[in-house]
Structure formats: structure tokens, C-alpha cells
Amino acid sequence: MKVINERDRVSAQLKADVLKALGHPTRLMMVEALAGGERCVCELNELVEADHSTISKHLAILKQAGVVSDRKEGLKVFYRLEVPCIMRFLGCVTSVVESRSTRHLAAVKGRG
Amino acid sequence: MKVINERDRVSAQLKADVLKALGHPTRLMMVEALAGGERCVCELNELVEADHSTISKHLAILKQAGVVSDRKEGLKVFYRLEVPCIMRFLGCVTSVVESRSTRHLAAVKGRG
DNA sequence: TTCATATGTGGCAATATGGCCACATAGATT
């Protein structure tokens, strides 16, 4: 098992940043909403029902990570998903969640 | 834009937990190592060079998230990747990183 | 200009996370 070098470490950090950006329920819900096409901040805001400043900061994190990009039009700012493959990979995440809950269920039954 | 209900919120939380588990460079490096087959903690430990207690806790987080599972054999505990599709989806994450760095490069050139 | 709307930013307090130390435990070896 080789020891990890500096290049590997940097690479892992960059990828982890993207995953971390997706690793928050509010941000994830917004990303899923954006899968249906671009949305303005106001729409995302009413979708998740949090303070607008909170939404704004979450969007900044997603943008910084390269997951979304934005476009200004009049008063509104529209965000869109920058990397389409993300939605496919969320399907994989779902399968992790499902296999985990299956195991939990089995464990509960086992204890029952 | 519909408002998100409780079920959606729980689902987003569960998926975010998985992504958050992957959203740390050390954990990501270990997951990538496990893509090559199961490894004992001692191997992962020398791979990432951190205190063994730190490794142990990171592995517990991955296990809790359902990303890995473990198997004890004598003194050693072997971890393996529970959900193979994760490696495919890391390819997508890489593409996010790459398109981001391309944009950064373009921005730097634009300023130059 | 004055006001309203949409969005972003600074700051602060609460909470979560990460890493290291010391210690605990389980299994192997002598």
C-alpha cells in the first residue's frame, strides 16, 4: 500500500470540496431543484424556506465548488447546474441510503 | 416551485449524510484505496499517515454513512466499499474539479 | 429622487467537526 503523495493529497482535497458542498440538505435540495432547469434565488428561497441570507451563502458555496453558475437578469439572479453528471451520481447516493436503511431494518428485525 | 415537505427534507438529510461522509480528503483517499479491494485498518493507516485514532474515527463515519462495511479477522479489521457505483460517481466529481480549474485559468488569463 | 424588491455581506453565537492524547479492549504470542 503506497503512501499518498502531495499531488494525491491536493487532488483529494479538491474533490472533497465538491462533495462537501453537496453534503448539506439545503444545498442538496437546491441542486435537485436546479436539475429541472435554472431558477432564480427567490424561487429557491421559497422552496426551502430559510432566511434569504442563508440561501445566498449556500449558493455561494455551491458556486465556489463549481457545481452551479449564475446569471444576472434585472433584479434577479438565476442559478443553474454546471455539471449535469451530478444528478446521475445522486442516484448512486440514493442507493447507498437505501441499502443502509435495508440493513438497519434487518438489524432491527434481528433484535426483535 | 413547490415547497419542500418533511419527507423531502428527511431524504435530503440522508443523502447529504452520505455526501458529507465523502467530503473529507482523508476519507476520500481511503475510499479510493478501497476501490482496489478490501484493506485492513493498518494498511489504510500507513497510506494516509495520521494518528490511528483519527483513521478509526473516519472509518466509523464512512461505515455509519453506509459507504463501507467491515469484517474482523484475527487482530485485523478489513474494510470494503459497500456501494461500487461510488467510484463511478467520483469521476463526475473530478469533472467538476477540472471544469472549475479551467474556468479559474481562463479568469486568470482574462485578467492578465 | 424616493421607495420597493432581489440579492449579497459582515458579524456573532451556537453547534459540529477534526485531530491528537491517553486509555480500553480483543486477539495473538511467549
Add this chain to the structure above:
DNA sequence: AATCTATGTGGCCATATTGCCACATATGAA
């Protein structure tokens, strides 16, 4: 039994993250 090895846990502290408030900015409307 005494000891060693591999792994896990509890505790502590430093740092990061979150969420809300207040305020700032930009654009459009009156």
C-alpha cells in the same frame, strides 16, 4: 499470565460551519 499488536473510544481543544440579524448594494418603479 504477561505482553504485544491492531483497533476502537473518551476527552479536550482548536477550528469550521450554520443560521439569523442587521446592513449594504443594485435595479426597477413611482
